[in-house]
Amino acid sequence: MGSTLKSQWVSFLETSMPKDAGVVQYTETKRAFYAGAISCLTCVVDGVSAETSPEDFFKEIKGNMRNIYRELEGFSEDVKGGKA
Numbered sequence: 001m002g003s004t005l006k007s008q009w010v011s012f013l014e015t016s017m018p019k020d021a022g023v024v025q026y027t028e029t030k031r032a033f034y035a036g037a038i039s040c041l042t043c044v045v046d047g048v049s050a051e052t053s054p055e056d057f058f059k060e061i062k063g064n065m066r067n068i069y070r071e072l073e074g075f076s077e078d079v080k081g082g083k084a
Contacts, residue, residue: 005037043068 012033017026048060078084 005034009033040068 009030017029021029044061044064046064048057048064052060075084
């Protein structure tokens with residue numbers, strides 16, 4: 001079985017959340033993390049209709065994932081450059 005959102009959340013906590021984070025910071029960060037996951041999933045399947053053939057479905061999903069990956073790469077570079 002592949003990675004789960006829960007395992008990604010736990011990994012994020014271990015690497016990014018300050019050990020002395022309060023309940024509010026923890027709660028708001030978790031909400032933002034899962035909201036990001038929902039947004040990403042929505043971007044992946046957005047515009048793909050139920051009538052789409054399986055072959056076309058996977059082509060569209062692949063294209064959507066490529067766009068998301070590029071956007072996340074740009075965000076990562078902005079973070080590294082202190083812009084985000």
